[in-house]
Amino acid sequence: MTIDAVYLLQLTLNGIALGLLYALIAVGLSLIFGVMEIINFAHGELLMLGAFAMCFALPVMGLLYWPAMATAIVATMLAGFVIYEGLLVRLKPDEFERSILITLGLSIIIIHVMQYLFTATPRMVDSQYGFDGVEIGAIRITWTRVIGAAAAVAAFAGLYLVLRYTQFGRAMRAIAQNRDAALMVGIRPRVVARNAVILAAGLCGLAGAAISPIQLVTPYxxxxxxxxxxxxxxIGGLGNIPGAVVAAIGLGLVESWIGGFFEIAWQEAAVFVIMIAVLFLRPDGLFKRGGMRVG
Amino acid sequence: MTALLSVSDLRKAYSGVHALDSVSFEVAAGSITGLIGPNGSGKSTAIDCISGFQKLDGGKVVLAGTDITGKPAHLIARAGLMRTFQTVRIYERLSLRDNLAIAAQQFDQATWIDEFFRTRRYRDAVEQSEQRAAELVDLIGLRKYYEIETGILSYGQKKLVALAAALMPHPRIVVLDEPVAGVNPSRIREIEVALQQLNRAGETFLIVEHNVEFITNLCHQVIVLEQGRKLTEGTAAAIHTDARVLEAYLGMTPEMAEAEMRGAA
Amino acid sequence: MKLLLALLGALAFAALPLVTSSNYIIGVGISALIFTVAAAALNLVYGFTGLLSFAQLGFWGIGGYATTLTVMTFGGNFWLGVVYAALLNAALALVIGYPILRTNRHAFVISTLTFALLVALIARDWVTLTRGPLGIPNIPRPQAFGFAFETTPSFYWVAWAFSVATIGFLYALCSSRIGRTLIAIKQNEPLVRAQGISPMPYKLASFAIGAAITGAAGGVFAFHLRVIDPGFLDFYYMQTFLIIVIIGGAGSFWGVIAAGIALSALPEALRFSADFRMIIYGVILVAAMFVMPTGVAGWLRERKIARMRQALQ
Incomplete structure (x- = not known):
């Protein structure tokens, strides 16, 4: 097989765009884990809600991309708020198994309620950009992908600034690094956890909105x-945000390259194979968790 | 008396801070040895390293002639060193009977095959374990709770259960991590008597404790740690009047200590 | 007493085909028996040992495919297939169990989950072996000594014998010193180590036995459905096993058995639509985690302890 440089570059760009979307989801999970030590099984459903919100908002907004995306983000943040205040707030720290079972139950409910209301038929989402693309030489990327990637990068920059420079970001990092000490200096864990869940939900909503014009939208x-x-x-190390970003972009690239040259089955299996291999070599993940470092 | 447990040049650092800086001491067979020191002096780290619950950076631990340095915790226990924990650890959702039976089961010869066929070996092992449990339950005075989940017991009673569990397999040495911290003062005397009784029967103890009175009453030999180093070592009486110990540990001069003791008396 | 009740229950279940001639009801009975076995295996792993394993779904699927392929592709018979399924799963569980049991419990849960998904992907994509999404239809019913368990009632007895045997085995295991040690590991692992017991072999054994039994149950279930496709690895099965264990009370042997029978029969009896059933399951799961996190058996037990506490004061 001859490797065509342009084709490879195209795969690489697609891979980065895909990896950035993965990163949006993984970072939210990591954020919640860092602050609450729980895994949110319903996180994917937040993404799905974001995608559905985009799907319904676009026609209302006359196919305008940005207002629809903002609607989707606000909608998922609201969902995150409800989930936190309704369920997660009752969890004590170190109730890991219980958190999984509760959010798993929630995920089942959300998926099947959505399916009940809107059926499992996949939906196509059309936006003002349609399937237009940008062409650089022989490489062609659709606008929706470019914008999705750019929005993700902007979101990470925003997240970095929030965690690094705002009161509430510092409180989150403090809790992630040393819970007891954080409580002693008067940080209220409930407020911080709620904010973390809302923030993570917003990132997920952004991912859902960005992905909806690229992929089919279904409850699953x-x-x-x-x-x-x-x-x-x-792979990135539980609770380690930069680790999750690096792992996500790496995976996007690997998947895109594999998908370009091999059967699709290998593309899907790559992540699991990588994970098992990483766990074999480094049980704590590639980047050990050192609290929530942001740089 | 010969040294049953001998610790030499024990070293452990957490990210550059020396928790243990070349600590050496010995525990004589048949003795009750106390390990005291102010908070953060390295007592708990020392026994965690000895019992295999933390990796040590250097040094040597010998139990009855066997080198147990850096072995995993369960192998050290099998070699004959049983320990309790500072925050009491028992199986709260199992009965006192099961708590004691589990503590002994690794030390009998019965395998799961023996159990399946209920062989003589299995029955003997169970009988012996029951006998030992009965003795210990009487010693700690919890007979009426024998069949009941230990979760309902008081904190002091739980400490007694942990002590009894550690004694189940007739270990060579029992390491007690703060056996009377948080225990109702009226019960401390009972624990003292029980430990003395066990010691007269030949049991060796290494005790980490904050309660100076308890240590003074009980211990033959006392080792004092300060900031990861051994400050001094001697009989309980000698330690009690040692100026360095009083200063490091209690933050007072011998005169003040004496005045306090007179006041207490 | 409990054993006597269990024996009576088992005999009553054996009589089901004698009291009804409805293949539908007998079919529900078969599902109930097999789901109960799978839930009991999950109870061994999660309830007793404290390992929240989603890998059970993968083992269930591997068991189903291994048994089916033994008969359909490799020319063996059903009985051999079930044994192969159990052995293959036990071996796999040892291989993947060792690295993931060394990690922390957070990573363990997620790794088992990804294992289950990997199995589902393989079932879908390894078309030459599994025939992919088309699945393998027309699985024949088993035979023994010249007798074919051709009808649903006769296959019911196969499922019955299988579940009585495996539940009996699991009971013997859970009530032995090994079972007691597993509970001890779940409650206080450092203490177990301080008492000279190495937790790893126990955890591995529990994981592997749970895998073997789940796999065998999957094999029997595939021969009940008489068709296997990637839908066999639907997350629905995992959720069902989990809900049975949670409602019955993780760590309570008979509580989970009773919940298995009750919960697999109920949705069938009420004839909910698939979506509606899942919504109910989800609501039950969330509600149970808040109202009675230790299940029905745990709730009863806590009341008993509260009474004891009062009596002692």
Whole structure:
């Protein structure tokens, strides 16, 4: 097989775009884990809700991309708020198994209620950009992908600034690094945890909105992605945000390259194989968890 | 008396801070040895390293002639060193009977095949374990709770259960991590008597404790740690009047200590 | 007493085909028996040993495919297939169990989950072996000594014998010193180590036995459905096993058995639509985690302890 440089570059760019979307999901999971030490099984459903919100908002907004995306993000943040205040707030720290079972139950409910209301028929999402693309030489990428990737990068920059420079970001990092000490200096864990869940939900909503014009929207779309995100969080080291980002972009690239040259089955299996291999070599993930470092 | 447990040049650092800086001491067979020191002096780290619950950076631990340095915790226990924990650890959702039976089961010869066929070996092992459990339950005075989940017991009673469990397999040495911390003062005397009784029967103890009175009453030999180093070592009486110990540990001069003791008396 | 009740229950279950001639009801009975076995195996792993394993779904699927392929592709018979399924799963569980049991419990849960998904992907994509999404239809019913268990009632007895045997085995295991040690590991692992017991072999054994039994149950279930496709690895099965264990009370042997029978029969009896059933399951799961996190058996037990506490004061 001859490797065509342009084709390879195209795969690489696609891979980065895909990896950034994975990163949005994985970072949210990591954020919640860092602050609450729980895994949110319903995280994929937040993404699905974001995608559905985009799907319904676009026609209302006359196919305008940005207002629809903002609607989707606000909608998922609201969902995150409800989930936290309704369920997660009752969890004590170190109730890991219980958190999984509760959020798993929640995920089952959300998926099947959505399926009951809107059926399992996949939906196509059309936006003002349609399927137009940008062409650089022989490489062609659709606008929706470019914008999705750019939005993700902007979101990470925003997240970095929030964690690094705001009061509430510092409180989150403090709790992730040393819970007892954080409580002693008067940080209220409930407020911080709620904010973390809302923030993570917003990132997920952004991912859902960005992905909806690229992929078909179904009630099950979150499940496929979330399982990959779980693996990514493990690979990157639980609770380690930069680790999750690096692992996510790495996976996007690997998947895209494999998908370009081999059967699709290998592309899907890659993440699991990588995860098992990483766990064999480094049980704590590639980047050991050192609290929530942001740089 | 010969040294049953001998610790030499024990070293352990957490990210550059020396928790243990070349600590050496010995525990004589048949003795009750106390290990005291102010908070953060390295007592708990020392026994965690000895019992295999933390990796040590250097040094040597010998139990009855066998080198147990850096072995995993369960192998050290099998070699004859049983320990309790500072925050009491028992199986809260199992009965006192099961708590004691599990503590002994690794030390009998019965395998799961023996159990399946209920062989003589299995029946003997169970009978012996029951007998030992009965003795210990009487000693700690919890007979009426024998069949009941230990979760309902008081904190002091749980400490007694942990002590009894550690004694189940007739270990060579029992390491007690703060056996009377948080225990109702009226019960401390009972624990003292029980430990003395066990010691007269030949049991060796290494005790980490904050309660100076308890240590003074009980211990033949006392080792004092300060900031990861051994400050001094001697009989309980000698330690009690040692100026360095009083300063490091209690933050007072011998005169003040004496005044306090007179006041207490 | 409990054993006597269990024996009576088992005999009553054996009589089901004698009291009804409805293949539908007997079919529900078969599902109930097999789900109960799978839930009891999960109870061994999660309830007793404290390992929340989603890998059970993968083992269930591997068992189903291994048994089917033994008969359909490799020319063996059903009985051999079930044994192969159990052995293959036990071996696999040892191989993947060792690295993932060394990690922390968070990573363990997620790794088992990804294992289950990997199995589902293989079932879908390894077309030359599994025939992919088309699945393998027309699985024949088993035979023994010239007798074919051709009808649903006769296959019911196969499922019955299988579940009585495996539940009996699991009971013997859970009530032995090994079972007691597993509970001890779940409650206080450092203490177990301080008492000279190495937790790893126990955890591995529990994981492997749970895998073997789940796999065998999957094999029997495939021969009940008489068709296997990647839908066999639907997350629905895992959720069902989990809900049975949670409602029955993780760590309570008979509680889970009773919940298995009750919960697999109920949705069938009420004839909910698939979506509606899943919504109910989800609500039950969330509600149970808040109202009675230790299940029915745990709830009863806590009341008993509260009474004891009062009596002692």
């Amino acid at each position: 779309m979150g499940q496929f992605l979330i399982f990959k995100a779980f693996a990514l969080v493990i």
